[in-house]
Amino acid sequence: MTTDSMLKFVQTAKRMPAKRAADARRQDFDEIYDEFVTDHAAEQAGRCSQCGVPYCQVHCPLSNNIPDWLMLTAEGRLEEAYEVASATNNFPEICGRICPQDRLCEGNCVIEKGFESVTIGSVEKYITETAFENGWVKPVKPPRERDESIGVIGGGPAGLAAAEQLRKRGYQVHVYDRYDRMGGLLIYGIPNFKLEKDVVERRSALLADGGVVYHPNTDIGSTVTLEDLRGRHDAVLIATGVYKARDIKCPGVGLDGIYPALDYLTASNRKGLGDAVPAFDDGTLNAQGKRVVVIGGGDTAMDCVRTAVRQGAVSVTCLYRRDRANMPGSQREVANAEDEGVDFQWLSAPEAFVGDGRVDGVRCHRMRLGVPDATGRQAPQVVEDSSYTVDCDMAITALGFDPEDLPAMFGAKELEVSRWGTVRIDFRTMMTSLDGVFAAGDIVRGASLVVWAVRDGRDVADRIHDYLAAKAETASARSAA
Template sequence: MAKQPMLKFVQIERDMPEKRAADARKEDFHEIYAEYAAVKAAEQASRCSQCGVPYCQTHCPLHNNIPDWLRLTATGRLQEAYETSQATNTFPEICGRICPQDRLCEGNCVIEQSGHGTVTIGAVEKYITDTAWDMGWVKPASPVAERSESVGIIGAGPGGLAAADMLRQAGVQVTVYDRYDRAGGLLMYGIPGFKLEKEVVERRNRLLADGGVRFELNCDVDAAKFAELRAAHDAVIIATGVYKSRDLSMPGSGLGGIEKAIDYLAASNRKSFGDEVADFDNGRLNAEGKRVVVIGGGDTAMDCVRTAIRQGAVSVKCFYRRDRANMPGSQRETQNAEEEGVVFEWLSAPKGFTGDDKVAGVMVQKMRLGQPDASGRQSPEVIEGADYVEEADLVIKALGFEPEDLPTLFGQPDLPVTRWGTVKAAFRTGATEMEGIYAVGDIVRGASLVVWAIRDGRDCAEAILEGFGAKTAMAAE
């Protein structure tokens, strides 16, 4: 009788890849987790219970076949594991690094619910795909036949690139247009290297280009350009993401030294590429030697506080108006930040800023959680008489993002948008009410996760291909 390769969660404890010590890792921007060795990856994968209803798969936006590739990993069939992972996920090595597994697959693992500690799904996913790259199993698109149809994609973030990959695999002619000088969107300029080293994104970009995807970078799409794209392509996908930062309107909010998170993170990432960044070099977007306050409780706030630590800030504090249990950011990232020296001030919110021309402090009001609001979350209420001033030389606003006014930007007043400014698009297909115009990712959902953008891009590409197939069939008749 063959030995059972799985269900070893009782004998084998959960074991994450080794994490570099906080004192060492906060000195650089390299990723903090080591890679699994082959034996360790197989061992951890073998803890999967292979349950009949895999909640890990159900709660993954891509519905990745997680139990299947865990079993393949446990039995040493790594190439098959990679092929199974790649079948549903365009960028598994990226999701393995930056997905909030504690809220998605791992957070819904059956053995976690039984007290045995979740399977380390994200770390195994990263290991599988990094091994595939090392072994040469990851190949550029090689369509069986080229198609005459073309698709233009506005935005080189994860949603746009996922759509580009699927369309190109089918032989469609694909051009991606992006305002920045490198493809990747927030993968490149928003997420710091200690979570996602940039070579991981760059090699995917090279793979797409090698497979025939064309990139037009440093390309601002205005009304004239949008009209040009509509005329040049059979379909256009809007995948711009949401980059307009939410702001604060309170006393002193216009003082120098109060910066937007996206500007701060982009400057840091550009420096990692060796770019000249004037606002970093002159000290404006550099935390070195400063008392830093970050306002917000999401993943962007976590990126900012951990970046400030690495830049040599004197102190870094994060202010969030709710408590730890109600913060939207990853608990794993919060723990990493605390290990690195970040201080979290829960139930604290700004009411204004002190200073003359430049910020000198944050006027803080203490909060308590009251009755639930319409979303079901408890609403923060001010505790009267508990205000104080927190000294600060640099304040970073990480309050989330909103969509730009695309109907005006693109000169398309008929482009349907919601009351929040996001593009109205059909569920699953991404089709808008405008003929041949689709939208995917954050520009439809609002600020969300990379994995959801990948899902939207893949679904949209599938819908476009179905539409092309229907048109071909009609033409043949």
């Protein structure tokens, strides 16, 4: 390592890639950040202190070797930087864009206090885009092909990460997904201004070039049963994610004009992909010209409010029952939404939806934070006689997601689930109650971050390999006897 390439955080201020002006980015769904130019990426990577205990790596679910690829970037060794970044992450170009770095790696950077963190996510994105531009990103070429096949249910980040890891070992991998494209929420749930869809499609095409076989428009339970897949494959992975919107329980919830967040985001993303979307075109799931209220404080709520702005909503209000400091969403996303004109009403919660057949307002009450609950967060409490009404033509509920009833959907009553409806697994083997059937990602841990789904996909690929290797060894011993 050259002596003058690192430790520049004292002399060099934190610098993000250029961000498009709010007025400009309100007009389209393009990504809001430009890419780093080479000199700026090297300069920001050089701010890394190369500390002995890198908290950035410790707080990354994938344990990415962040100091190493920052050092290589600072020294201009970008191909090596990509090799290091991709060694622990199947989708660095995606995580660099959508990970909440302010809560993970950057938020735990040891130089954060007084100097501000290294811009880890933007450098990660820069490294990978440079790798694609230079042809350094290649399809998987396993050293040898294996006869065993694995069926993966779900083409989201957990399923695709597992698929790639299994292909690296030479397994025949088939991915089944209910939708017409691979990517899951990366395609249908996350707006373009955070993750342009050609980035996801480029990666899924690369996996196909490496031998992963896709089966789109395949709904397990109707198109094909779980038992059918168990007959076709030597192992099956359930990586469906969680899509069922959590209900909101208050008067007026049945009025027209109230929609779950994922329905709204899917319609917008499909429109952006060029699909025919009647529910968008007829104005049902289109915020243009409407007063929009979004209920929730997570990243999905931020996606909804910023999508509504771009669709031409007259006003966009976000209601959250806690204060800004206690919201689960990325503070960076909140700041971007505020720049774009979103009105955040903190410590506010819906009391009722009002209207005659169709919603025309949300009656809210003020909240205050009381004693901490079991998780350590202060529990919100209603302030008496504090009701007020927010005018509204369209309300979007973004309160999180729960798993669907997989045993019923898959026709597999023997598939055990937890009391939350997530698939129950043995955490040592990641196998479900069905022999040879594994599960990973949100369908096990509940709704979480994409980076955790990638981690789970990588881990379960190892456990599937262990299972098949043990099975082959047992079969070999029996035949020898």
